[in-house]
Each structure stands twice: as C-alpha cells, then as structure tokens.
Amino acid sequence: MAAKHLPVIVLLHATVLLTPAFAQQPQVGVTAAVSPAARSQLGTAAMRQVRLGDHVLRDQRFETDDRGAVQILLADGSSFTVGPRSSLVIDRFVYDPDKGTAKLAASASRGILRFVGGAASKARDGVSITTPVGTAGIRGAVVDVQLGDPVRFDLVYGDSIEWAGNDGQSGNLSQAGTSMMIGADGPISYDDNLPPLSPGQVTDSPNPPLAGTSPLDDNPSGLAGFSGAPMGMDLSDRSFAAADMGGGGTPGSEELTLGNTQTQINSGSGSGPVDPPDPVDPPDPVDPPDPVDPPDPVDPPDPVDPPDPVDPPDPVDPPDPVDPPDPVDPPDPVDPPDPVDPPDPVDPPDPVDPPDPVDPPDPVDPPDPVDPPDPVDPPDPVDPPDPVDPPDPVDPPDPVDPPDPVDPPDPVDPPDPVDPPDPVDPPDPVDPPDPVDPPDPVDPPDPVDPPKTREGPYNGFASSFSGGSAAYGGSAHLVFDSASGTFSARISPMQWEGAAFEVAQGQYVSDNEFGASTGDGSLQVAADPAALCDCDYLSWGSWEATVPAHGTEHSAEHGYWVVGNLTSSAELPTDIVASYSGRAIGAVSDGVSDVRTVTGDFSATVDLASRTASLQISNFDGRSFGASDLYLDIKSMGPDGIFSGGLMGDPGSELHGSYSAGFASDGEDKAAGMLGTFDVQDDGWSASGIFGGSKEPPRL
Template structure:
C-alpha cells in the first residue's frame, strides 16, 4: 500500500523573513500554501481541477472558488494572495531577483473578495492588481478588495466595489478616466460607485474597521497584520478542520494566544508561529520504497566480420606516341608606314562673354499670423510612475498685432491644476509659437494633424508641481489641441458628416516611454446625435467607440458642446479607455472639424497610452438648424 505524505505551510509574519520554499519547478512562481476543497484551478490550455496543497503555481494560472472555497497562494518573493469565496485570481507577471531583493508582480481579479500581503514586489516597487474598476498599485502594504455581485462575502453595499488599506504604506487606485485615488492611512478604504456613460465614477474615502473576508469580524484593538492573517486561517480551520486539502486528521496542537481583554470575552484564539518555523502536519508515514528492478541479462557479442579480400591492381597503361611538331610559319612582309597627316590650322578663340548682371535677392517672406483671440480644447499628460495619463483642458491666446502668446493648461488631478506660461513675443508665426512660465512650458507642434489650418496643437511639460508630501511631480511630455469649439446650440439638427485626421501621443510599456502616431476616423448623424470614433494603427493597437452621444440631439452633450465616452479594442484587444471631444468651426462650417483627448491601457500587455486627435470634415456643410 502506498502512503500519502501531506505538507501544510502557514507563514505568520509580515516580513516573511523565515520563508524557505521548497525548490520550485523551472516555470513556477510560488505554491498553494492553504486551501479548502471548494477551490479549483486551471493552468493555461488545460481544464479546471481541484486545487492541491503545496502545488506549484505558474503564470496565467487561474484560481476560482465557490461559496465555501478559500485558497492561499504564496509567491517566491514572500507576497501572498488569499482568495475568498466566489472569487477568482490570475497572476499575469512575476519577476524575482533574490540576490537584489527586488521583484515585479502583476495580477488580476474580476469578482469576489481578495487579500494581498506584500513581499519584495511591493517593497522594491509597486505591485499591480487589475480590477473591474481600475488598476490598484500597492506599496509595502496589506490590502483587501471586494467585487462581489450577489451579496455573499460582501461588507456593506455589494454593488459598490470596495478597496481597503489594512496596514502599510499606500494603496493607489488608477481609474480608467485618468483620475488617481490614494490611501496612505492604515484603516481606511474606498468605495467606487459606477456611473452612466460619459460620466465619472464616484469614489468615496471612509474609515475601515472591518475585514472584507466573509469569515472574519471586526479587527480587535492592536491586531497586527500577522494576527489578522492568523485569524483568517484559524477561522477556516475552526469551521472545517478536515477541509484543508490533503489533511486526513485533525490539526496538531500549536501554541495559542488571545488578543487580550480589549477584544471581548469571545475574541478568537489564534496560533502564533515564529518567522523562521514552518507548521508541518504529516498524516501518514513516508511512501513505501519501490522493489528493486532485476538487471537485464548480458547481450552476446557479435561475431567478428571476415576481412574483404585484396583487390588486384590495374595493369599499367601504354604511353601515347609523341606528336610531330608543326612546321614554322613564314613571317609576314613589313607594312609600309602611313604618310604623316597635316596638322589642323589653329581655331580662333571665342570672344569673351559678358557676365550676367547679379540677381537681386528675393525679399524676406513675412510670417503668417492668422490666429487671433482665445482658442479652447483638450490636454493630456503622463506623470512618471502613474499608470494612467492625467486629462484636462487647454486654452491658447494669440495677439497678431503685438506678437504676444499665452498658454493655459488645467489638469484637475495635478496639485497645481492651473498652469500658465506667457511670452510678449511668443507668437512668431502660425507654426512657430510658445512660452515658458514658472512651472509650465508650451510649444507649437510640427505640421498639421489634418487638413485643418483652423486648429492648433502642440506639446507641454511641467516641473516641480509637488503633491503635498515633499515629492515633486513632473510631466515630461504632454500634448494639447485647441480650436474654435462650437456650442451645442449651434450644432446642426439634421444631416451627417465624416471626419479624417490623425492622433499623436505617448506610449509607455515596460517602463519605457515613446511617441506614437495613428489615424483618426469619425462620423456623426446629427439627426440622432449619435456617432462613431476610431483611432487605428496607434503603436500597433486600434480602439474606438460606437454610437456615442456627439450631437446636440443627444442629452449627454454639454451646453459648451463637449462630449465623451469609453473606449474599447477594435480587433479583440483587452483594451479599456476614455475620450473627450468637441466640434470646431472652420469659418464657414460650425462643425468643420473635430478635436479631443484620450487615454487607454491594455493591462495584460503592460501598455498605456494617451494623446490628442484632430480631424477635418469630408462632407459639405450639414443642414443648418
């Protein structure tokens, strides 16, 4: 009879200084360290199976639990995930350098409750968790999330996604619309109220005193993260002592400790283990050894091969007889020399040509100064370290009489949200203008984004903005686009129009940023107020929106004439994003062009993009109101 040997490892220490994992498989990133049977997993390209204790975990392996399932995943850098009931988890990226003590970690969850305890990945950088409401960035922290949709395991309103910072440094939520919400005070959390299209979700920050895990109660006073993790495991063992995968008997006794009188008479009693000790439980003895295998009998040697007989040599070949020499050839008689040729008479030289008179230089071309007054539009900018770009508005002022120029960038999510740069001689030509202020630099772009000389675009950067904690915030490369925006009251109420142009922006992938360009196509039915927009071939990605409110006949368009909505991949990409836009006048047509800004990301590719777009109308002027 073959015995089964079971090993359970529970690590109770926030520093994980006692972690000594067994040798992992070559492609493994960690192991399952605690599990109940109601938990399943599927490796890439394979079907679902029950999670087994101590099994290696690989990238893109999916974990799912039902109403009573719990699984804990322990990674090589000391990070751990605890997946609660009716929940799922997938680890997308994990890179660990044990010698340097650094790691990179990216995972995703789409439903249920989850606890993350940070290891080297969140101490040396920012661990990333993609969720249904955005990307959570975790630095040196213990974090819980709740995305339950049926009420099971949820705390508070289950329809409002929840994130909580239980302990540690910070929890940052990067929303798809470009906003950033940050928790730095342990014991605080946030809820995210979904919003209709073209509106932003509502985020509420509030104190947090209760665990999101369904089998835990409010934390007692003084309960540290290791005791909170112990409370979770103790509760699972107490409710189902034989439920951990591979256990055939009750757990062996371990030292116990109470939270103290402040926790009340019914406070849970929890197991406490030193950082460098594993808890091992062996149900039965070691496996019986296999019987020895009988050796194979020796093989008789092959008999020797008789040598080939020698080959007789070829007889010698008789030599060819000598060839008689050719008789000598008589020499040719000498040829008489040609008589000398008389020399040509000298040619008289041509008379000198009078030089051409010098050509007067062309007078200098006067620069074109066709812009006058204030033009409004959109601005985007990427802050290093943030996953999503910050979006806002732009306002550019031109004075052709004096040559003065002023740029104004308003980004609500930046500490200094109203940046101004001006120059009394900054407007030199329609394609050459700019200014520098205390924190802002604005300059014109090179060339046009479309056949639309009535619009303007360019780049901007900002430095030393500050975030209230002493750390400076810089925007290295941002983009803006402006024009004469047409208010909703001046939109046509019938007819249709199509637009073509291009987009320009910044792409960040794997921590490296670069400029990217793509094509813009848009169309709108002014009778219904609905339209389509597509940005294609942008760093290899294509994305857009279909049947979004754009015209005045749609109630979602603002009185100022701006509109917006969500973006999604056009070729099956797992892409999400947001855009804002508006129609601009070209002098004769109030909707002769379209401008806007956008941000997008593909979490599985670690790809983030932001930029602006502009297009000009391909149709005659639509029917007036």
C-alpha cells in the first residue's frame, strides 16, 4: 500500500509552557511537531499522549506506533525527528547560552530518526547517540539513523560520525551521502549508493518499510530537518486541555505550520542523496517571566494583657508566749564520807638512771586569738555547804630497816677455742664434650617454573599516539595457549576504520613474560603488573605498529593495552554498589617536547540499582578529569558490557575527551575490577592511555 500522510501534523513555535506535573524536572526543549500516535513517559509514570508544545525533559522517553511521529527541538538548536515505530530517550542535556556550549546524550532502542546538530554538535564529544550495539558521536552534522540488524547511519550533511561498538569495533563517516552499517555479527560495512531513509514519513500500513523515500526528503526544512538557533526557556505553567490539541488546524488539512510560514507536504516520492537543510530563522526570544510580587507584610501579634495582681496572704498571728519553767529547789547537802586511813608506806624503788635529754620541740606558733565568748549571766548564788570537820591526825609509819648488801656474781670462764675446719679438696676436672660433626649440607630446591595461568581469550582496550597527537581509544584481544606456551593478539584503534595490528603467534613464557615482534610492529607485557593495580586477573603492556590498509598507512606509537575476562551485560549483577581504585598509565604531548610516559590515579563509583556512576583520573601530568554524573544502564551497554562517554576537566578548564570501559571477573566476583581506555586534549596538550582498578572492600 502506498504511504499517505495522516490528516493533521502541526508545528509550533519553540516558546511553549510547562505542565505543573513535570515542572520539577529540568526543561531541555519542546515538541515542535506531533502526529496523534506519539506518546511519552517520564520515569515510572504512565505513558501519555504527546501534545503540540509540550516541554521536553531530561530522562523523558518518546515512543511512536505505525502512525506516529514527533519532532523534538532542544534549547541549543538541535532537533530530533522520531519516525514511526520508534523509541528515543533524552538521557542528558546541558546548555550554557552565555558561552554558546552544550552537551547532549540520547538513547535510541528501535525505529528510525533524524538528528540535526545545534550548538552541542560543535564540540567533538558534544553529542552522543547510544544504540543497543554501540554509541555514535556526532559533530556538526545532519544524520539519519535506522535501528535494526544491521544498524544504519547516514551522514546526510556535515562533518562526521564516530562509531564505538560494544564489541570493540570502531568506524567513522566524514563524507556526506555515505552510509555505515553495523551488524550484530560481522565487520562494519560502508556504502555510498543506498536509498535515503525517511524518518518523517507516516503511513497507515501495519508493516510499512523503514527505509525508502518521503516528501520530507524533498523539503529538509520540514518535519525531518527543522532546527535553528538556540531557544529561550519559558517556565510558566500550562494545562493540557483537549482544545490545546487543535493548534489552529482542521481535520483533513495537509499543511505544516511554523509561525507565519506554511509548507505544503507533497505526496510524491524522492530518491537520491538528501540536500542539506535550509537555514531556519532563529525563534523569537522568550519574554522573561513576570516578577513575583513580594508577600504582604505580616501584622505584629496583639499585645498580651499583664496578669491580674495577686492578693498578699493574710497575716499570721504570733504564737502565744510560753510560761517559764518553775524554779527547781537546790538538792539537799550530802554529808562527807568518813575519813579513810592512809595505806602503809612502801619502800622507795631503786634509783633509775635519768633518761637521755630530749631536744625540746620546735616552738609552735601561738593560735590565733579567739574572740572571748559572750558573757554568760552568773547563776543564781547557791548557799554554801555546811562546814566539814577536819580528819583526825594520822600517826607516822614505823621506820624500815635498809636491805642486806648483795654479793657480786662469780666470774665466768672463757669458752674453749674452736679448731678450724679441715680443708676441702678441689673437684676433679671435667673432660670437655666430644666435638659434634657439622650437619650435611642441604641441596637447594629445584627451580620452579614461572606460572602460566592465562588460558583462552582475554578482551579489553588499547590507546595510542599518531603523528605526535593522542588518538581515539580502540580494542585489544589476546588468546593464550599455556600448553604450547604461545599467544595471539589483535589490536584495532578506532581511527583505523577496521584495520588492526595482528600477532599470529608469540612466545608465552609466563604471566609476566611474553611478547612478540612482527614486520608491522611489536607487543610486550609490562615488567611490573602491579604498577596498574593489585589485580592479577588483569594483564597490560605496550605496543606500536605501522599497518597498511584501505589504501593508506596507519601508524601507532606510544601505545598501551589492558585485557581481562570481560563480563558481559547478561552476566552483570543488577545490584552492584561499589567503589574502584587503581592507576592510569599513558603518554602525553605538549607540542614542544617529545612524547613522554605519565602515570596518575584512577577511581570510580558504580550504583547499577540507581543507574548512576562516576569516573575520575587525577594527578595525571598535573591535570584531573572525569565524568561525575554518568547514566549507566545495563540495557544500553550491549552484549559485551562495554560503556563509553565523555570526559571533562575541572570547572573553567577547556580540557575534554572520551573513555570506554568495562568490568572484569576474577573467577568469583563478576565485577571484581574495572578497566578501560581514555583520550583527552587541552589547548595544545593531549594524552591517551589505559586505566585499571580493583573493587574496594565495603566500609563498615
């Protein structure tokens, strides 16, 4: 059945309003053209029909069926035309209108679309479109994309398309009118004689072809090519009443309306290469929102009345006086006891020698004078007792006779002298012990062959320099045979357009001793594997080569490679929350001195449950760079589990570049390590290299 257009497709000027339900998300653009069969979804919210003039938000998904199409105009002047049976997500969009710079990342999982570059595509890594089989970087171009097997990219007009496949393959287009096809299995192919794609064509057939011709191919400024200068952002509210769907159109109309310009859609078909789109006048500037009136002043609170005074308590009557006690009569006088006769006199004791004189104690400071106590009233006078008669006189004792003298003791004879003891004989001398024979010498152990633990394929990444400047990263593939002590290798830089440096058979002595040289180049394992990271399940080293291919000679010098057991996206746990640390090793050129080797620190964080990650390389020739707000989704990695993105320097720096990375298994943990490659440049300075790191233990 021939394709025909739906009754109404309406284009709207870029100045639109945002619904309150979506206002919390950052606005990045506007839907500038819609057919009825297009829907969108934000997060986990329900799908809703896209309306003309809807704002486009970050992380918003757009889907169409057989009769659907929608055009998305972003704030920097970029645009997407999403064709029938298609799906597109705006993953990331950052725009600085003062500097005229922007950065855009989107994901397309099925269907057909056209991208027209704005300010974001002026930078080499400003625009990336991720597909199920890899990521395309677009610079200053109009590009058509068809998702299928194979995935097809057409460079309709402009500078270039750079491709980084999930399987490690890379490619590029730089000639308008050429196409690049990437199959699920097999190499990348190129063609310059394919019929053009038609992202803007809408049909009513249940299974129309995705490729072919379209009236929009004859009018690039229509639905498939509408773009222009950066637009302003209107953040005011907007409700989606049913009447908003009209847009001034009437059922049965075949017109596309943009401002005061009307373009008639022809029903004919076109063929051949598509001309570049005509320039479109920039949209009118958006008036700033009306200022918000300040809130009314708040009246001060009413004064609070003071509390009522409290009456003082009633006075308390003093207690009644207490009568003094009755006086007590003095006791009756007691008669004195009868006199007692004195005891008989006792003989005086023998005289005792006087004790040794004792030194008088140190004088003690007199105590502080104490205030005299208050005078006490004298007691009442007491009558004196009756006088007592004196005792009778006692007769003196009789005199005592002195004791008899005592005879002195008899003298004591001195003791008899004691004979000295007999001398003791010295002990007999002890014979010295017999000498002990020394032990027999022990033979040294037999030398142990160095270990060869690598077996089978190891995949990873490679970096290089070409012509004195850093080149894009590429893929590395090594296969080990421990039984025969050999290995093979294939290194394919992205800029070599599918060509590669290959080693058919090299000598594998041990895990830390293998390498090969061929007529095209050489490959060598690093002498100190731990210089990259403390992870024996990774292997890394250096390489250089000159390979003729595709009618030219590709060269690489100061190159590095790193490989391991890469974990596929199907094997990755979806609940990984981890941090990684290790080292980065590469080469640097400042355009003045020779290319030199440089090292730095590598760190990364991953939370696959929330699909977020960060990656940082620091202290690398005095510079630091990374990606702090990555969107990491297993579904967008592709079968090999490889993910790619852009790198930025510190705020205010012009440094920028790209990276590719993946997870490696240690035999038990599928995400035990992270490895990858990077390339960056900054005002005459450029660098490329590899990085690797192991998972840090969880913090308690």
